[in-house]
Amino acid sequence: MVTTKELDQKSKVLNQFVDKDKKHFQLINKTYQTNTESDYTEKIEALGKNFDYSHNSNHFWGDPELSTFYGTPLYEQASHAQKLALNHLFWVGQYQHTASAEANTMLYNQITSGVFAHIGGYETLCQELDFETSQERYHINTFQKIGYKTKIALLGKESFGNPLHKKLNNQTNNNLRYKLQELPKWESIQNSTFRFLTKLMHQGKEKYYSQYLQEKGSSIPTATGGLAGVTASPTAFKFLSLNWGSSPFLAAQYYSARMVANMSLKTYEYRYYKQFKDLDRKGEFIPTPIAVSHYHLLDESFHTTMSQVIAQEVYRDFPKPTAYEKLLSNVIIFLLQRGLLSGLSAALPATFRDDVDFIPSYYRLLTSPLFNMSKQDTLHWLEKCLCQEHEGFHVNLKYHEILFSDLSRFFGRLEYLWPVNREMRLMAEGGSIEKAIKRNQIAFKQFAHSVNT
Ligand SMILES: [Fe+2]
Numbered sequence: 189m190v191t192t193k194e195l196d197q198k199s200k201v202l203n204q205f206v207d208k209d210k211k212h213f214q215l216i217n218k219t220y221q222t223n224t225e226s227d228y229t230e231k232i233e234a235l236g237k238n239f240d241y242s243h244n245s246n247h248f249w250g251d252p253e254l255s256t257f258y259g260t261p262l263y264e265q266a267s268h269a270q271k272l273a274l275n276h277l278f279w280v281g282q283y284q285h286t287a288s289a290e291a292n293t294m295l296y297n298q299i300t301s302g303v304f305a306h307i308g309g310y311e312t313l314c315q316e317l318d319f320e321t322s323q324e325r326y327h328i329n330t331f332q333k334i335g336y337k338t339k340i341a342l343l344g345k346e347s348f349g350n351p352l353h354k355k356l357n358n359q360t361n362n363n364l365r366y367k368l369q370e371l372p373k374w375e376s377i378q379n380s381t382f383r384f385l386t387k388l389m390h391q392g393k394e395k396y397y398s399q400y401l402q403e404k405g406s407s408i409p410t411a412t413g414g415l416a417g418v419t420a421s422p423t424a425f426k427f428l429s430l431n432w433g434s435s436p437f438l439a440a441q442y443y444s445a446r447m448v449a450n451m452s453l454k455t456y457e458y459r460y461y462k463q464f465k466d467l468d469r470k471g472e473f474i475p476t477p478i479a480v481s482h483y484h485l486l487d488e489s490f491h492t493t494m495s496q497v498i499a500q501e502v503y504r505d506f507p508k509p510t511a512y513e514k515l516l517s518n519v520i521i522f523l524l525q526r527g528l529l530s531g532l533s534a535a536l537p538a539t540f541r542d543d544v545d546f547i548p549s550y551y552r553l554l555t556s557p558l559f560n561m562s563k564q565d566t567l568h569w570l571e572k573c574l575c576q577e578h579e580g581f582h583v584n585l586k587y588h589e590i591l592f593s594d595l596s597r598f599f600g601r602l603e604y605l606w607p608v609n610r611e612m613r614l615m616a617e618g619g620s621i622e623k624a625i626k627r628n629q630i631a632f633k634q635f636a637h638s639v640n641t
């Protein structure tokens with residue numbers, strides 16, 4: 189059994205950067221110990237395995253305010269059964285997004301851990317990151333199981349093949365087919381260019397190149413969907429994979445991007461966590477998804493601590509960032525703000541993106557057996573919900589304020605960031621109902637035109 193003291197001594201010998209007295213090493217050791225001793229992951233797995241929609245269908249999964257279309261004119265008109273469904277579908281949508289984000293986390297935990305492994309003294313940090321990766325696998329599995337069963341129960345199998353959906357899918361497939369034919373040639377040129385640029389920009393740091401990337405050989409892993417999907421293309425993420433896997437500073441900087449995911453999730457997951465506590469105290473029935481959220485928040489609190497300590501403290505152990513590293517870090521946070529945080533959804537609470545990307549899903553939902561609306565009725569209601577001020581916008585603004593203040597506090601401490609990132613200026617600008625309505629009016633017009641032609 190290796191004691192903390194022995195680990196500390198090992199660090200002293202091996203690591204040129206580490207000062208064993210630094211508080212963050214104690215915090216990392218403590219987090220790893222508590223995380224491995226807890227049993228939340230096992231509970232999440234069991235809840236996923238035993239989930240039966242019909243046992244949970246008559247209860248709200250958390251506050252009704254956490255429902256798709258909450259506070260819109262459509263919500264006021266909806267029946268009780270429809271309100272329950274909108275509440276359940278919101279949970280499913282949020283955790284589908286979380287599952288994609290966590291799949292990306294699994295990749296970048298491994299890439300960056302492969303850098304930290306080259307620097308003596310960070311063994312516990314690497315063990316914690318590997319442990320987190322294994323936890324995410326169980327989380328994703330449970331979210332997907334609950335999501336699939338709920339969607340089948342509420343929307344039916346045919347909802348996965350709605351004509352509009354098919355039309356959009358066919359277009360995507362055609363584009364994809366074309367791209368795939370071109371792929372081998374372009375991929376190899378791209379990969380070599382990215383490798384050349386990364387090597388050039390990180391000269392002298394070859395010894396830090398991620399073990400994980402080394403094992404991947406000539407292919408460069410990338411991220412799709414989740415937060416990555418709204419930030420940049422999978423091609424751009426290949427470049428980031430190489431960069432986050434090439435220097436200690438950038439490997440640590442990745443955790444400031446991960447912190448955006450941690451905090452975005454916590455903004456609404458905390459509400460489920462509180463609901464669990466309330467129901468538990470009163471001895472009332474606790475719907476399975478609320479219990480999953482509750483235990484997930486507990487697991488994620490370890491991950492959030494790690495994101496925070498790496499992004500705010502550990503990076504200071506390493507050589508100061510070069511001009512290139514500063515530039516790239518700023519571009520990453522800027523794109524993350526622009527893609528994920530610069531809007532305000534009219535129909536999805538705790539979502540700070542424009543509705544333009546969600547309109548096809550709203551359309552599918554209103555034309556599904558759940559609402560059974562005609563094309564004209566759907567367009568009528570979509571316009572009312574997306575292009576006019578209503579209570580839902582104000583509820584969303586409340587969540588916006590919570591996340592904005594959390595993120596400003598977090599990024600405000602990172603001195604290498606530009607003011608636009610340190611002060612979360614794009615997110616601040618996005619918190620406007622008036623601007624959101626204006627953008628929705630344009631998006632709605634285009635959508636209505638595409639459906640009518
Ligand atoms: Fe997770």
Ligand SMILES: [Fe+2]
Binds near residue numbers: 293320324491
């Ligand atoms: Fe996590």
